Amino acid sequence: MLRPLSIAWIELKRFAADRGALAFGLALPVALFALMYGAFGQGVSFSATANMVDLDGGPVAAELIDRLSTFDGLEVEMLTEAEADEALDRSQILTAVFIPAGFSDRLETGEPASVLFKRRGSGGDTGQIVSQVVQGVAQDIAAQFEIRELVRSRLDGRGVPEAEIAATVGALMEQAGVAPAIAVEIRAVGEEQNVLDRLIPGVLTMFLMFAATISAASIIVERNAGTLERLLTTRLSVNQLFVGKFLASTGRAMVQALILLSLAFAVLRVGDAATFVQVVAFSLLIAAAVSSLGLVVAGLARTEDQATWGSVFLTMTLTVFSGTFVSVGETGVMGFLSRLTPNKYAIDAISDILAGSGGLAGQGPEAAILGGIAVVGFVVARVAFRTAQ
Amino acid sequence: MVTGSPSTHLSHEDSCFLTARGLSKSFDGALVVDDVSFSIGRQEIFGLLGPNGAGKTTTIRMLSTVLAPDAGDVTIGGHSVLREADEVRKTIGVCPQELALYEELSARDNLVFFGRMAGLGRREAKDAAAENLGFVGLLDRASDPVRKFSGGMKRRVNIAVALMSRPELLFLDEPTVGVDPQSRNHIFETILRLRDEGMTLLYTTHYMEEADRLCDNIGVMDHGRLIALDTPVGLKSAIGDPDEVTLEQVFLNLTGRSLRD
Structure with missing residues (x-):
């Protein structure tokens, strides 16, 4: 030995x-x-960037961007259409959200509108999460406009001012936010995973x-x-x-x-x-x-x-x-x-x-x-x- | 002079320290050593000469138990390298062609380590290291890392390591490659002193004047075969007046002038 x-x-x-x-x-x-x-x-926390292209410039597009920017862990980066396409081409970014021209006008007039989500391949894990966040916020805003149209159609011909309709819809949406029909409760069990x-x-x-x-x-x-x-x-x-x-x-x-x-x-x-x-x-x-x-x-x-x-x-x-x-x-x-x-x-x-x-x-x-x-x-x-x- | 026939040299094998009989070795179908037989007497310096690729190093590897021959056997000090390799290893020392040393370590650490591997105890290995470093004239540099040594000093440490097992038979494979005349002369003196102290040596070299000066008997190998075997004077006498003919002329006469790999 x-x-x-x-x-x-x-x-x-x-x-x-x-x-x-x-x-x-x-x-x-x-x-x-x-x-x-x-x-x-x-420690580890969620962090992502939503690359936004605003071709509309209207108030609803601004509201969409504003709401996204208040989302925890999500940073909004504004790009021009050319910048976004080039960055996608070069794989510098994996996702970009395009708000088309006329987006706000269509929603204001009760017509359906859409946003375009471009991604390289699957967009990666982060891109898919950003996609879900954008969809959620967009559907939230869309719901607000649907309710307003519904209220407007019910009140049509009764001489209710447009401002009062908007205020009523806003109050209803706020109430829905405070006490939603389906509440999701988050309860922490044990310590955060290391x-x-x-x-x-x-x-x-x-x-x-x-x-x-x-x-x-x-x-x-x-x-x-x-x-x-x-x-x-x-x-x-x-x-x-x-x-x-x-x-x-x-x-x-x-x-x-x-x-x-x-x-x-x-x-x-x-x-x-x-x-x-x-x-x-x-x-x-x-x-x-x-x-x-x-x-x-x-x-x-x-x-x-x-x-x-x-x-x-x-x-x-x-x-x-x-x-x-x-x-x-x-x-x-x-x-x-x-x-x-x-x-x-x-x-x-x-x-x-x-x-x-x-x-x-x-x-x-x-x-x-x-x-x-x-x-x-x-x-x-x-x-x-x-x-x- | 014996050429291609080992019989003369084997006739007195009872008094020989090393006897090789019919050694053969192939690599990938190529016969590298072909039926080589010779013997070396006690306290003899035997020169094994040959061009590059002649089979000298492979022969030494078989004699020193590193490689098993495909055919034939060798006895060293009465022990077979095939059946009693451990006993053979107790009697031999090998100074390979490469500077087989740990360059990061000191000369003393190298010697002590290889001494321990040769079976010496810790105290015994330290004493032997001091003795052998003194023998090759490097005791004052014992603590220096080998990497700081000159080529000649490394060659001397290489020999000192081979002496750590206090061998009866020492293999020296081209021990003077790349050294200056002073170091070479020191190595010659060391070899002759070892012989005088009773050691048997097998020596390979490409320098014919070295072989002529040092060796008692010389074997010349080419293409894996032992093609000549005699004393330096005997080899020279075969082609002319031994006082006029050089060993290099004999070598070229035997192995030809074509370049080898």
């Missing part, structure tokens, strides 16, 4: 001695943390995977430098060499993961000290599993480039299939594929630990799967390496 430990120790010593690699290796988790904090540390609780497990897993697989490629570097061959002429066995590389890769990934987790727990306060210890402990298992996968890549690769890009490809593929950042659900092809990735079990377990459901002791199945991946990966890597020799 001493020789594998010596291999791991010398690897970490080399990492520490290479100031460039050290700075990059330590700065990476800090940079990743800063990105997460910048993106999510201040996006970081979902994000940290995914980022942590992806980060561990990058760190472990890339450092495992050191076998290729050693082969190119001649040190691997030199080691193979000593009393070191290939199994000892692989255990040493495995320990080094796992250790280096854990150093970087500890930095990331320490910052996340200290600054973002995603959990208490006990949770931190449990997350670190489970991260060790994740690092072991992904280190084995890194050794498989290193065992199969013939060049440093192949090893590096193989690691990147593996990490990105597993990240995408596992639904780290975009939910892939539990069913269907993607749901099935996600269950083939170690990431899913790592993310599920860390999420559970962070959520306080089950703790470390409750992650038995996930731990067993990751442990199995570590063992099988190690054996496959060993066989691949022997074939390469």
